[in-house]
Amino acid sequence: MPSPAHIRTTVASIVDQPDDLRELRNFHKALADVNRLRIVRRLAESPATIGDLIEISGLSQPLVSWHVSKLKAAGVVDTRRAGREVYCQLRPGVFDALAERERILLGMPETDGPRATPAGTN
Secondary structure (H helix, E strand, O other): OOOHHHHHHHHHHHOOOOHHHHHHHHHHHHOOOHHHHHHHHHHHHOOEEHHHHHHHHOOOHHHHHHHHHHHHHOOOEEEEEEOOEEEEEEOOOHHHHHHHHHHHHOOOOOOOOOOOOOOOOO
């Protein structure tokens, strides 16, 4: 008998999901992993090679490459090969562009004032 989680996943995959919202989900899903967030934090400082990312993460080369490929597929990271090295960098303006697109897609008004504080923080 399938688990409740499996049933929810199956039902969710059947329901029509708008492409624009799926795009947002994929972006957030790519960032929903601590190792990928560590990679993004390192790339926010400057471009890095896969070797550099291995050093800061402590992960194996195949695993770092896999995480980078997830970030690349979500449009967060660009890569280029130079000989045997693969250089990674954050896509310029990716987070600002996403924040604006998200605001529009979710129907949130533009704000010029201070932002609301997240729930549970004061």
